[in-house]
Amino acid sequence: MGISSAFVNSSSGLSAAARWSELTANNIANANNQGYAKRGLTTESAASGGVLITGVHREIDSSLIRMYRLELAGMARQETIATELNNYSYQLGNPNDTFTISGQLSGLYSGFGLLSNSPGDASLQNNVLKSAQGLASSLNAASNALAQTLSSVTKGIESDVGTVNGSLEKIASLNNQIAQESNPTARRAILQDERASEIDALAQLMNINVSQDNNGNMNISTGGGTQLIDGMSFFEVQYDSVGGSLSVGNAEITPGKDGVRGFSEGQLAGRFELKGEVLPQMQLQLDDFARALIQGFEAADASLGAGQAGLFTDLGANYDPLQFNGLAGRISVNAAVDPAQGGEIWRIRDGIGATVQGSASDSTQAIGFLTVFETAQNFDPAAGQGDTAELMDYVSGMVAGQKLVQVHAQEKQGQLGGKVAAVLSARQSAQGVNLDEELQRLTQIEQSYAANAQVMQSLIAMIDTLLASV
Numbered sequence: 001m002g003i004s005s006a007f008v009n010s011s012s013g014l015s016a017a018a019r020w021s022e023l024t025a026n027n028i029a030n031a032n033n034q035g036y037a038k039r040g041l042t043t044e045s046a047a048s049g050g051v052l053i054t055g056v057h058r059e060i061d062s063s064l065i066r067m068y069r070l071e072l073a074g075m076a077r078q079e080t081i082a083t084e085l086n087n088y089s090y091q092l093g094n095p096n097d098t099f100t101i102s103g104q105l106s107g108l109y110s111g112f113g114l115l116s117n118s119p120g121d122a123s124l125q126n127n128v129l130k131s132a133q134g135l136a137s138s139l140n141a142a143s144n145a146l147a148q149t150l151s152s153v154t155k156g157i158e159s160d161v162g163t164v165n166g167s168l169e170k171i172a173s174l175n176n177q178i179a180q181e182s183n184p185t186a187r188r189a190i191l192q193d194e195r196a197s198e199i200d201a202l203a204q205l206m207n208i209n210v211s212q213d214n215n216g217n218m219n220i221s222t223g224g225g226t227q228l229i230d231g232m233s234f235f236e237v238q239y240d241s242v243g244g245s246l247s248v249g250n251a252e253i254t255p256g257k258d259g260v261r262g263f264s265e266g267q268l269a270g271r272f273e274l275k276g277e278v279l280p281q282m283q284l285q286l287d288d289f290a291r292a293l294i295q296g297f298e299a300a301d302a303s304l305g306a307g308q309a310g311l312f313t314d315l316g317a318n319y320d321p322l323q324f325n326g327l328a329g330r331i332s333v334n335a336a337v338d339p340a341q342g343g344e345i346w347r348i349r350d351g352i353g354a355t356v357q358g359s360a361s362d363s364t365q366a367i368g369f370l371t372v373f374e375t376a377q378n379f380d381p382a383a384g385q386g387d388t389a390e391l392m393d394y395v396s397g398m399v400a401g402q403k404l405v406q407v408h409a410q411e412k413q414g415q416l417g418g419k420v421a422a423v424l425s426a427r428q429s430a431q432g433v434n435l436d437e438e439l440q441r442l443t444q445i446e447q448s449y450a451a452n453a454q455v456m457q458s459l460i461a462m463i464d465t466l467l468a469s470v
Contacts, residue, residue, distance in 0.1 A: 003462060011456070020448075023056065024441050026186075031433040035197040038433045039189055056186050058193070061430040065196070066210070068423045069203035073265035075416035076204045080270030081278070082409035084153055088282075089406045091145035092399055101142060101289075102395045104135035109373045109392070115349065116367045120360030125348040132311060132333045135293075143286050143329035146279060153274045154241070160205055160268045161239045161246070167202040168220070168234040171195055175217040176232040206255075206266035224261035226251050244276065278405055285383045285398045286328035292379065292391065294319045294331065296372040302365065303351025309334055310352050311369070 023039050030036040037058035093100030098107070108131040115124045174195040181188035195218060199210060207223040213231065220229040226248050228235055235248045245254045246262065253262035255269040256276055263269055290312075298310035298318060309318040315330045334352050335341035350358040351365045358365075376388040385397050 021442065023186075028433065028435065028439075031435055034428070034432075035193055035200075036433070037189070037193055037196070037431040039186070042184060056184055056189050058189050059431055060196075061427065064423060064427040064430055068420065068427050069200060069210070070207060070265075071416055071419045071423055072200070073203050073205075073207035073263075073269075075413055075420050076267040077265045077270035077273070078409045078413040078416060080156075080267045081274060082406050082413055084149055084156070084271070084274055085278075085406040085409070088142075088145045088149045089403055091141055092402060094399070094403070099134065099138065100399065101135065101138045102392070102399050104131060104138050105373075105391060105395050107131040108135055109370070112366055112369050112373070116363045116370060119349045119363040119366050122345060125345045128348050129333065129337055129345060133338075136312065136331050136333050139286060139290055139328045139331050143283070143326065146283055146286065147329065150275065150279050153271050153279065157239060157268065157271045157275065158241070160271065161237055164202065164205050164237050164268065165234075167198055167205075168228055168236070171198050171202070171218065171220065172229050172232050172234040174198065175229070178216055179232070204266060205268045206263040207269075208263070222248075222253050222261060223263040223265065224253065226253050226261045246272075281382075281384060282402050282405075283326075283328070284380065285385060285402070287324060287326065288380050288383050289391075289394060289398065290328040290331040291319060291324065292377040292394070293372075294327075296377055296391070297352075297369065300368045300372050301351050301353065302368065303347075303353035305353060308353050311337065311348075 020041055023041055026039060030038075037060050039056050040059050042057050093103070097103050108128065111124065111128040111131045115121070115128055118124055174191055178188055178191045178195065181191065199208075199218065199220070202208060202220070208228070209221045209223060209225070211219050213219055215231070217231045218229070219227075219231065221227045228237070228248065237253070238247050239245075240247070245252055245257075246268075247253060252260045254260055255262050255264055255272040294310065294312045294314065297312050298304060298308075301310045304310060307318060309316065311334055313332055313334050314320065314323060314327060315332060316335065334343070336343045336352050337345060337347045339345055344357075346357050347354050349360075349362070349366055373391050376390055377394070378388055379385055379394060381387045383398075384401065385394055389397070
């Protein structure tokens, strides 16, 4: 090897060491940046000798990234369900709480029991009225809270769809920008970091499949296989608020719907599960219980004529099957028993349709009202509480079951959160910056630079000696 070749080799070594030190310093500066993948130099031996820097690469583990996004989507779905149900669950209370639906029902039952032993006691009659009004108010409040939850979920779906489309557009744009960086440059690595973070954000909204083509583009489809990004083009997700469906072009991707190539996990999937399954069944349970109350007390009241409303009403009217939906939000106590509304409290004892007071010692109707609680009532099997049950059993099962939905979601969220944290830690270990390793690398760079510099100094000394001998 001639002196000139030695100069070229050592000079390329110095350049590589300088570039390496710059890259290492950049890694150290971004050590606390979670979205940053540590950089490494891509080098090869030059045909003419020395080392050739061919580019900058990101050190990542694709399998860990894929696993992280999948676990993240699962956790986000459960977190969404638990969070959206939080306010409703608080309003619902616990089965044994006094001022909840079950507590008020228990109080009403006890009130009629006491009244049947002393039917002429006005204070006991008033106690029954207050319990009945408390039960109706609890049902109203629960139904209203459920409606608010549904409104929040619907707005969340609209917002999430907008976020999804924004992410898809940005990822497609980044694909385009990255393609313009034909060589693995530092800017290309920065853009790839940005794209990876955007895909992570998208994975929180829906579970996705991600693949890289020969041009470095990240192509994305739903978990079921519907294409969302193809190279530099993205396909907008559309939400039909009337039909409650999601689509991409002519392909439906609604979560939870059989036969479509959609997705099953992520924040958006959680909202669709709430809107399409969980909340409707909860509302059905409330409405069916309200119906059982209205019809039960109508049937047990011997004083009523045809079409007359009993103790519980639908805003003053008797039960109408055509007005079933939302009944729990409208149930009220008949004004005929409420002195504050011009009614007579003694009708609690004698029957809601009574026109004159009966005997103060007559407990016949009070005992009749007790049968509403002690006889199995018919319920809609679609409510998930069986087709027959006594009122107390139905309410206890309903409250416990509805609260269990949130509890299970919270438990699953915690379990999946642990997996997400573990996979994220492994991912960070693979692609994050380890300061100890970077500092060791700086020592290697310093040694490499010093060695190449020493070669250069030796070559210069050799040339000086040769020139001096001429």
